[in-house]
Amino acid sequence: MTMAKPILEVRNLNIRFNTPTGVNHVVRDVSFTLGREKLAIVGESGSGKSQTARAILGLTPGTVNAEKLEFDGQNLLGLSNAQWRQIRGRRITMVMQDPKYSLNPVIRIGDQLMEAAARTSPRGQLKARAIKMLEAVKIRDPERVFRAWPHELSGGMGQRAMIAMMLVTEPELLIADEPTSALDVTVRLQVLAILDDLVKTRDMGLIFISHDLKLVSTFCDRVLVMYAGQILEELDAKHLHDAKHPYTRGLLACTPNLETPADVLPTLQRDPSWMAPVRR
Amino acid sequence: MVEVKDLDVTFDTGKHRVRALAGVSFSIAAGESFGLVGESGSGKTTVLRVLAGLVREWNGAITVAGKPLRSDRDKDAKRAIQMVFQDPYGSLHPKHTVDRILAEPLQIHGIGDIENRVKETLEQVQLGPTFRFRYPHQLSGGQRQRVAIARALILRPKLLLLDEPTSALDVSIQAEVLNLLAKLRRDLDLTYILVSHDLAVVAQLCHRLAIMRTGDIVETADAQKLAKGELTHPYSRQLLTASKGFDRAAIAAFADL
DSSP: OOOSSOSEEEEEEEEEEEETTEEEEEEEEEEEEEOSSEEEEEOOTTSSHHHHHHHHTTOOSSEEEOSEEEETTEEOTTOOHHHHHHHBTTTEEEEOSOHHHHSOTTSOHHHHHHHHHTTTSOGGGHHHHHHHHHHHTTOSOHHHHHHOOGGGSOHHHHHHHHHHHHHTTOOSEEEEESTTTTSOHHHHHHHHHHHHHHHHHHTOEEEEEESOHHHHHHHOSEEEEEETTEEEEEEEGGGGGGOOSHHHHHHHHHSOOSSSOOSSOOOOOOOGGGGSOOOO | OEEEEEEEEEEEOSSOEEEEEEEEEEEEOTTOEEEEEOOTTSSHHHHHHHHHTSOOOOEEEEEETTEEOOSSOOHHHHHHEEEEOSOTTTSSOTTSOHHHHHHHHHHHTTOOOHHHHHHHHHHHTTOOGGGTTOOGGGSOHHHHHHHHHHHHHTTOOSEEEEESTTTTSOHHHHHHHHHHHHHHHHHHTOEEEEEESOHHHHHHHOSEEEEEETTEEEEEEEHHHHHHTOOOSHHHHHHHHHTTOOOHHHHHTOOOO
């Protein structure tokens, strides 16, 4: 993977929430760069992976500090709302977990797609663009889906429509937060194949947030392992099984294995030292 | 323990008719753990809901522990079959303490000795007595699912219906809950029916499994066959391939869904 010109550079990102009981420091000194590749962020709930992604889109309600948060050479810290609108939903887009909640239930799929397309395409071409995108995500009958209401689509179709909507502006960076965990296994793989093609053909960067280690190791190029707001380890996805950190190894060990079911699954013994600041 | 023969369920809304189960038959021995695997809409949850009494209109014959199951059941029959739901965030009453959640089934069934039963059951699911007076929002996802399991166990059922009991949990917590379920089955002589879309979870917990598709069982196999990958039906083989992770060649070969 060539890292000649990164799309995204994050250096020492910190996110804090002020709560009545004190400051909750949920993302601590996270640094990474992203090229035209598939980067996974894995970790358990509460590890800070989704907040990291939201900070990149300027959507976290917490307080964001960073030494550097640059998208295509442009500083993302302190952008005005108008400047954000030029980036968010156009050049950086996000696919959420469940299409049941992320699609507007009272607007037809086609109208939602055209609304997204209107950010970058002239009005006369909106419908053509929308149909073309539905074709790009391998929807067989794009005209029917264009007219359909969200409740008329299955989970897999809904998520494909969602991905179409996020790609219609031809973004340079797509953030996918557990985009396939609500889908059936075979549909999940088909949706991932579509994302894989799009990353390759459109020269796009993808941040893929997941808790599924097996999926990530076979789908992505690189993996960041997060725990308690920090990146504990960065690995080549292919070499995930050679992970060094006891946390990553623990997670791998407690995942049930189809071929060799254990009598008793190993459980994760959490070490307080994993909370200490990481030097990477 | 469980004998299901030609189970047929049709949902009729007047406008649409959906045949959710089209003649499903299987049998489960006492103490066995049986997996039902399939994708959304395959009917696996409907099987559980019929057994739990949540779907009342069905045709076919079901016997549980030697007694035929009818649509109207007495309390004894209801007590013998208990269910654990998928999402512990949705299945526990947010304004009831753990104590009240666990005591309610006992009160409904007119069982005294609530104090001891609640304590004993919390111990079985490996939650200390300190959890007794907490509210669900004060518990983690894994702890909540333990409370949901305790609520099912407190009536001392024979058959436990598990509807994706770990799919809302992190893998580290999933391992703990799966271990707990395996231990409870051995200690309390329970019979399980586990619904899951994750073949690895089924391989971990079940002795046998049935693979369902569009309201029908396409294949039944035992755990050894599953572990060795010796499933024969094309649809089962496709699920098996899909569970191995992302593989472009395999995905291209998937039959239309």
